[in-house]
Amino acid sequence: MVKQKGFTLIELLAVMAILVIILAIAVPGIGGIIRKAREAAxxxxxxxxxxxxxxxxxxxxxxxxxxxxxxxxxxxxxxxxxxxxxxxxxxxxxxxxxxxxxxxxxxxxxxxxxxxxxxxxxxxxxxxxxxxxxxxxxxxxxxxxxxxxGWITMTLYYPLNASDRQWRLGSPGEVRADGSFMWNDYTGPIVVPLSRVEDIWIKYKLDNKEVIIPPLGTVLVDIVPDSYGYKLVEKVKVKINYDEEATIKEYRVGDSDWMPYTEEFTVTENVMIEARAKKPDNVYDNNGNLVSKRTAVGRDYIYIGNIGVEESELPAPTIERIAPSTENEVARVKITYPEAANKKIYKENYGLEQAYTKEISIKRYGTHIIAYYYDASGKRSK
Incomplete structure (x- = not known):
């Protein structure tokens, strides 16, 4: 009978040690190759x-x-x-x-x-x-x-550990119907008109708590729809953020009466939403002495304009950009609607529905125009 001879424990340990040394040399090299490939790509x-x-x-x-x-x-x-x-x-x-x-x-x-x-x-x-x-x-x-x-680049500063960093523009009393007046992710310096520097809102999360900082002297009232922009949806859920010290928190939809805000609500048609808040406020002089007490009021307005269902069988109108006719214009827009158009509509920067009757004057670069129409039966086009 032939006796089988295997590896001794010392021999196996020696082989494993050699493999470990080879891996220690090779792995960093492979990692470096991958890193350089990513950098080149x-x-x-x-x-x-x-x-x-x-x-x-x-x-x-x-x-x-x-x-x-x-x-x-x-x-x-x-x-x-x-x-x-x-x-x-x-x-x-x-x-x-x-x-x-x-x-x-x-x-x-x-x-x-x-x-x-x-x-x-x-x-x-x-x-x-x-x-x-x-x-x-x-x-x-x-x-x-x-x-x-007349435009400026600004760097916004957030707490070091803050997440979900966002910003938007907004001043009390104006209707928010433009993408720049919705919350935008902050990824670096922002570009805003000089006239709007004092209208910047900041939002972030810190320790799982949402923090909203309105412009100086503004009472926090912030309407937040869950959908906004070009894409049509059947309904929009709306949340409203209020100042924690507000004693009155109210809202209304369209021409409805003012209602106390208690929870999120849903709208199913294009409509204006208003919100308001009142809170006690103290007025101090330059030396820090209390001068008077007052009630501060905050308001927010937003137009929901992306509710609807596109009717694919109705062709879309055509939008043509033409040369400006005055010095304060950057362009003009001409919209051509099919003969079936009964109600001709356009929107500027996600805003309010407007009846199209003549060429549109564009005074700012980056302006978005959306055009559609309704036929005699009430169907909406693309």
């Missing part, structure tokens, strides 16, 4: 977005637009340019009127900021930028003053 994406920006500018000129500068902010403008690869998680691309391009784009997967200044030809990683929030601050702050007179 994101640089390729940045170049693709830069080319797409050039094509957009050329296309704007070909269709008759004057070669104005423009910007693309991520992530909110992620669908504005067409390019291959994983889109940036934050950042900005700025195109000057002359066609020069600067960019600063952040990738969460890479953990770096890809940058290119106006006077540079190559895109590179800026190793000095370690935070996502700092990635686009330089490129946006440099350009906005060149692009639009």
């Amino acid at each position: 994101f640089i390729d994406t940045a170049y693709g977005l830069m080319r797409a920006s050039k094509y957009k500018r050329i296309n704007d000129i070909l269709i008759g637009d004057s070669p104005k500068g423009f910007q693309v902010i991520y992530p909110q403008d992620k669908d504005k340019l067409d390019a291959q690869g994983e889109m940036p998680d934050s950042g900005a691309i700025i195109v000057k009127e002359t066609g020069e391009i600067a960019l600063a784009l952040w990738s969460d997967a890479v953990g770096k900021c890809a940058v290119k200044n106006f006077d540079e030809a190559e895109i590179r990683y800026d190793e000095s930028i370690a935070l996502k929030e700092d990635c686009a601050s330089g490129v946006t702050s440099e350009v906005i003053t060149e692009m639009w007179d």
Whole structure:
């Protein structure tokens, strides 16, 4: 009988030790290869977005637009340019009127900021930028003053551990019917008109508690619909945030009477919603002495305009952009409706329904126009 000889324990331990040493050498190398591949891929994406920006500018000129500068902010403008690869998680691309391009784009997967200044030809990683929030601050702050007179770039500051950071514009008494007056995710410096600097609202979560900071001197009243924009829905659920010290918290829908707010509610038709609050307030002089007591009032108005069902068999009207006719216009819009149109409607920046009777004067870049109509039976078009 032949005796089988196996490995001794010492031999097995020796082999395992060798394998551990090989893995210790190989794994970091493999990790480095993967990291470099991701970095190279994101640089390729940045170049693709830069080319797409050039094509957009050329296309704007070909269709008759004057070669104005423009910007693309991520992530909110992620669908504005067409390019291959994983889109940036934050950042900005700025195109000057002359066609020069600067960019600063952040990738969460890479953990770096890809940058290119106006006077540079190559895109590179800026190793000095370690935070996502700092990635686009330089490129946006440099350009906005060149692009639009009367606009400003602002960096908002939140508590270090805050999550769900958001902002919006809004002043007491105005009807909120524009995307910039809804809550937007804060991903970096924001661009607002100089006249609206004091109308910025801030919202975030800290220790699982939602915190809303209204502009100075404003009583917190904040109407929040769960759906807003172009997409039509059958109903909208509405929540209203009030100042914790408010003694009166009321709202009304359309022309209804004022009702006490106790919980979220649902609306099933396009309608104006108003909310108001009252709270005791003390007035002090410059030395901190109590001068008087008063009742402070806060109000918020929002128009819900995206409730409805599209009728696919009715063709959509056509929207044509034409040259401006006055110096204070950036463009004019002409809408052509089919003969079946009984009630011709358009909206400007998600706003109130308006009857279309003549060409629309556009006085601000970035204005959105939505057009549709109702036929004689009341059906709505695309």
